[in-house]
Amino acid sequence: MLEQVTVAGGGTLGSQIAFQSAFFGKQVIVYDISEDAIEKARQRLANLDQNYRRDMQATPAQLVETHQRIQLTTVPEQAFSHRDLIIEAVPEVPTIKINLYKQVATLRATNSILASNSSTFLPSQFADETGAPAQFANLHFANSIWQHNTAEIMGHAGTSVDTIHQLTEFAKSIQMVPIVLKKEQPGYVLNTMLTPFLENAAYLWGAGIVDAPTVDQTWMIGTGAPEGPFGIIDKVGLRTFYSIESQRKGNDPEYQPILEQLKAMIDRDALGVETGHGFYDYPDPAYERPDFLV
Template sequence: MQDDIERVAVLGAGNMGHGITEAAAIAGYDVVMRDVDEDVLADGSEQIDWSVRKLAEKGEHDADPDAVLDRIETTTDLERAVADADAVIEAVPEKLALKRDVFTDLEEYTDEDALLATNTSSLSITDIAAATDAAERVVGLHFFNPPVRMDLVEVVYGEQTSDDTAERAYEFAESLGKTPIYVRKDVNGFVVNSVLGPFVEEPAWMVSGDEATVEQADAAMVHERGYPMGPFELSDLTGIDVAYHVREEAGKPIPPVMEDRVEAGDLGRKTGRGYYDYEGGEGATYEPEDAEGFDWLRVEARMVNEAAKLVGDDVATPEEVDTGMRLGTGFPEGPCSRGDDLGLDAVLEKLRDCRTATGSDRFEPADFLVGLVEAGKTGLDAGRGFYEYDE
């Protein structure tokens, strides 16, 4: 456990809330899990009980399940939940007004030394922290689902988050057995979702323009490029509406094929149909031979470019970007490493060709990428790109 944190409050008992509660209790913390809905609290507690025992049976933790469960309290009373907490992690639904209301109350009910964290995956840390007069002690702690199993945690700075607050949050995540990465600026999508965006979005633009098929894109990215899931298969799993609303909130253009599915209510596995049919059909049906002819470099060039924006803007280091993508998405390697392998000059040429062909700003090369190439730092073959290499 972290020395200055003994008692943790988790606000929200849904999938993320009860998962974070479980992870903290397994790590030895006393945890209060709070939700406004008693039924949600009861369900969350049942899920924790089942999971703690199942993971112990599998040898995935060596804590005594009964001792873990004894460290968890539940309540519907916010003031009671946070009064003695050394760290508070908010995991309520992704609605800015709701989160701001919670943080307004937290400033009143918590000790001035308490760490205040939000688990938001898409909202601005700065906007949430603005609901308090203590923005310097508000930080993003973005766990990935399911929190008890996923290693990655993004530690996200708001505009006023202090270094001390971010360091405490980082050390707390480490004490849970997680691998944290710093996200030093409050950018939309943080690190992982920023890079994941083009992986999902660019194939959707290609299918919308009749330049590829769903099966072709998925087959190429899995069987030729080694990703654990194709972009359309992944969208069906996470919910097509999730990617849609993230782009809508950010004011980004939405590929027509994505918009069509959302308007039809075909959101993926949860509705029985998305890009693939999960009720009358077999789900994802692509085969290795379907990959032929897909322009995968167009997709990967955009991912490398997104990484270059993050590195160039001092949001994260190449190591943090790559760690985030490997642990947060299961990608075989991060975009900085892959870009160096491909050759950053080849990546830049692809972006410029696509920019000319489509007229779209989404291919505009990052200044940092252009600078690397102009300096001859084109990747592995040159001995220097995002990383330095021994001859």
């Protein structure tokens, strides 16, 4: 069982992965590149207490123990030596990832596993850079991992069966539902469905077919979902959604009006839940009110 876990990168997802792992008993090191980054990671970890209290019924003692199991460091030798599992959660920039993988390669234990949380890259793109391709796969978490508790596990053709098996058992041990992909698939399972879904919804709004709440209303009534695509976009954040769609649809003339209107919302700081305004106002967005569907 993978017990000694390092999370490289203490950003939003990295902090959540570290917290969830420690909450379920793992010994965790959070590695980041500067004291400033470490301080921000420490703050993110502290802020997660309230989420685990509210959503996971965490007791004060559990929270204390969780934090006791987490160390933070900027020292690669401490972060990557003698660890069972190293989870990479650094920015989605190939050179940053490759530099990290090469550093890990010089320090890691022989049997250790390296897993990337990358949303956008396939493991085959970096397998050779890790120096131990059989022990490398992607292990992908969704935001608010304690609630959206899937762990998508995607190897490349050279990932060993044992690596997939160990990552699956690790995911279960920190109360994630492992979703094991049999082949590489850009976007994994969830985003292969979710991204075009949000994109089509944004089209209906941006092309002026109906307004955003009407899109959500239609989806919620039609499928019984607790929220519609614009509720989801507000949670994802308009900047992230705009960045994804700029890449996917930047060259599609038909989609330009949609991108322009998203950009206009971003320019006036309507970024979604994080700024309290997006397609809805927060807290208490209209789609959560009982009269939204009648």
